[in-house]
Amino acid sequence: MQRPHPPEDFSLKETSPHLGGGGISGDKLTSTYDLVEQMQYLYIRVVKAKDLPAKDVTGSCDPYVEVKLGNYKGTTRHFEKKTNPEWNQVFAFSKERIQSSFIEVVVKDKDLVKDDFIGRVMFDLNEIPKRVPPDSPLAPQWYRLEDRKGDKIKGELMLAVWMGTQADEAFPEAWHSDAAAVSSDGVSNIRSKVYLSPKLWYVRVNGRYPEVYVKAIHGNQALRTRISQSRSINPMWNEDLMFVAAEPFEEHLVLSVEDRVAPNKDEVLGRCVIPLQNMNRRLDHKAVNTRWFNLEKHIVVDGEKKKDTKFASRIHLRICLDGGYHVLDESTHYSSDLRPTAKQLWRSSIGVLELGVLSAQGLMPMKTKDGRGTTDAYCVAKYGQKWVRTRTIIDSFAPKWNEQYTWEVYDPCTVITIGVFDNCHLHGADKNGGSKDARIGKVRIRLSTLETDRVYTHSYPLLVLHSSGVKKMGEIQLAVRFTCSSLINMLHIYSHPLLPKMHYLHPLSVTQLDSLRHQATQIVSMRLSRAEPPLRKEVVEYMLDVDSHMWSMRRSKANFFRIMGVLSGMIAVCKWFDQICHWKNPLTTVLIHVLFLILVLYPELILPTIFLYLFLIGVWYYRWRPRHPPHMDTQLSHADKVHPDELDEEFDTFPTSRPSDIVRMRYDRLRSVAGRIQTVVGDLATQGERLQSLLSWRDPRATALFVIFCLITAIVLYVTPFQVVALLTGFYVLRHPRFRHKLPSVPLNFFRRLPARTDSML
Structure with missing residues (x-):
């Protein structure tokens, strides 16, 4: 009998790693490596060599350096026909993986069949100096090469060898023993690296002053204005076209004025190329100055496009780099930066x-x-x-x-x-x-x-x-x-x-x-x-x-239950109040009557009581405040019980690549879900329209009744003290069940009979 698999643990776990190797020192922006476990590394910096002996028949050599420590081996790039090469490469070996007492740094000559041995330098690990950041970098030294017997030979190698940690400045660019199996082509792919997103700007193009339109192209982005309504030789548009551009500005903005001479056939009347680095940078909402730009006409001669020397026309533009906006490149729910582009506004x-x-x-x-x-x-x-x-x-x-x-x-x-x-x-x-x-x-x-x-x-x-x-x-x-x-x-x-x-x-x-x-x-x-x-x-x-914007049945369900979770508090309060009104717990209802009586007789206590109550709730919940950061929740995302077909739909390409029968089934399901949403939205709209119809005279009898009711209510409220009205209203709402009817109340019946615009819908 097959044993059931234990359920997967998706929870967040607090850990107690052995952090740090040094205290916080210096500027807080300087990484002190006190949030990670300290790891010891053996560093070997191979700088350069000089006077290497010739190994080839041409009287030269193709040198490279091989650093060996036990079973681990790292190699530098090789140079062709160079006896004084310069590598300046760093190798890092984790202390946990050191399996030898000696480091061997070998200089070899690259050959087609077998690489020739030139010389080597040996180091005893017990004699390697230790360096703790932020100490000054260890200066490299010249070492005389030795042959396999240990005798000094021609040639010298400049090296620096030290014991350090991952906080060393050489760590990010070093070759690591963790990557011993990686080919030389893949070494750069394993290094740690810090990247900076390019500074993004919004580019706003505003064109002012046949069927003519303007097409603007920047990189892979292309936008166009509407066809000018001014059918003359001086067309006008006054439209904004917005692009995203990244510093440094590698691509120019290309504008072309085109005439639609026939369906799917446009003729270019002129074009201009505008370098963005010369444009005005706007920090606020004030309009920048407009400029006239010359439009160049191009003609085709022998199949090649050439610029016509004749003057084509000019176009009046307002172009600026909008630095007052934040260029959104992330999901708005998970933004890591909300600053405007212009640094002056930070x-x-x-x-x-x-x-x-x-x-x-x-x-x-x-x-x-x-x-x-x-x-x-x-x-x-x-x-x-x-x-x-x-x-x-x-x-x-x-x-x-x-x-x-x-x-x-x-x-x-x-x-x-x-x-x-x-x-x-x-x-x-x-x-x-x-x-x-x-x-x-x-x-x-x-x-x-x-x-x-x-x-x-x-x-x-x-x-x-x-x-x-x-x-x-x-x-x-x-x-x-x-x-x-x-x-x-x-x-x-x-x-x-x-x-x-x-x-x-x-x-x-x-x-x-x-x-x-x-x-x-x-x-x-x-x-x-x-x-x-x-x-x-x-x-x-x-x-x-x-x-994140793509359709997903799973996400739609998750968002629906999130809304229900938000509303659950209000629903619980309504249920609690309904139980009080129906005297489910007489003692609680009597206490509410007493509190209600006090607040009506002393109305100045209403707002202080509400805020005091909120304060007490906040203090009460302090004991259960979250102690851990939030993490991915499979239940909240409805990822643990989702139907396989809904997942297949979520991972489908856009446009779809599934067979027509599956697409038809999903389309019918989507229509069913959308129909329910449509009904809910329609019901909400109906209630709003009924409120509007109270005074719109769409139903003249209902509006007349409501207007007369408002007049009588105004007179009664004017001559009756507010406390009396509040007491009567409260006692009526909290009345005992024996004085209640199972039929809907008169105001509710009146409201439900009001007309809505559903009658006018097809």
Whole structure:
């Protein structure tokens, strides 16, 4: 009999790692590596060589250096026909993996058949000096080469050898023993790296003063105005076209004025190329000066496009770089930065965020190598404009990174995102560039949920939703600390609007923001993919939640139950009040009568009582305040009990690639769900329209009754003290069940009989 599998543990676990190797020293923005476990490394910096002996028949050599420590071996690049080469490469060997008492640094000559031995330098590990950052860097020295017998020979090698930690400045660019199996082509892919998102600007183009329209192109973005309504030789548009551009501005803005001479046939009347670096930079809503630009006419001669020397025309434009907006490239729910583009508008920072990426446990095999499952994991963290990437740990299901990174914080209501990926570009496996780094999981932490100056050490579950269901891919252990430099400044931030002023003074439409966000994510992913090592497109898009706007039945259910969860408190209060009105608990109802009587006789106590009650509730809940950062919740996301077909629909391509019968079934299901939503929205609209019809005379008898009722009520309220009215109303609402009728009340019956606009709908 097969034993049932134990349920997967998706919970967040608090951990107690052995953090730090040194206290906090110096500037808080300087990484002190006190949020990670200290790891010892043996560093060898190979600088250069001189006077190397010739090995080839040509009288020269093709030298490279091989650093060997036990079973681990690292090699530098080789130079052709050079006896005085300069490498300046660093090798790092983890102290945990040292299996020898000696380091051997060998200089070899690259050959087609067998590489020739030139000379070597040996070091005893017991004599290696220790260096603790922030000590000054260890100066390299010249060492005379020896032959295999230990005799001095011609040639010298400049080296520096020391024991250090991962806080050493040589650590990010070093070759690591963790990557001993990686080919020379893949070494750059395993290094840790810090990236900066390009500074993004909104470009606003406003054209002023046949069927003529203007088409504007910037990079892969293309927009066009409407056809001018002024059918003359001086057409006008007065339309804004918005683009996203990244500094440094590599691509020009291209404007062309075109005439629609026939359906699907346009004739270019003129074009101009505008360099963006020369444009005005706007910080507020004030209009910038307009300029006239010459339009160049192009003619085709012998199949080639040539510029016509004749003057074509001019176009009147207002072009500016809008620095007062924040260019959205992330999901608005998980923004890590809300500052405007222009640095002049930035407020001072309020603190520092420090992240220690410690280790991972229980990672799943992501690919197959030599007939067995393996994973080459690395982490990416994104906050603000700064992206960081840890080094890749080769072939390990429990990698240890122990790398620490620091960010300035300008707004506490922001989110840092940490993703774990499998490196699929090692071992020369991606010759054609077709493979993608696989997702292992993602963690989001909102800074406003963290207490200041507290170190949070937790093991977060790495969850990924596949077409087969939610799957736990392992756990990642992080250390997080949010340090506040000024509590007053941070509290003052809560009174400011979330986005810069321009988003409220001259708001962009939702459609425009969605289009601009798509353009921004494309630009960021393209720029970061060109870095070395590249941060690939699939990684950037996963971190920026590019697909979060796509339809999902699972997400729709989750959002519906989130709304019900929010309303559950109000529903519970209504049920409690209904029980009081129906005297389910007579003692509670009598106490409510007494409280009600006091508040009516002393109305000045109503507001203080409400706020005192809210204060007491807040103090009462302090005992159950959250002690851990939020994490991915499978139940909240409805990922643990989702139907397989709904998952298949969520992971379907756009447009769909499924057979027509499946698409028909899903379409019918979507119509059913949309029909229920449509009914609810229609009911809400009906209630609102009934309120409007009270005074609209759509039903003249009902409006007449309501107007007379209002007149009588006004007279009664004028001559009757407020306390008497409140007492009578309250006692009527709280009356005993024997005085109640099961039929609906008169006001409710009257309201339900009011007309709505449903009668006019087809």
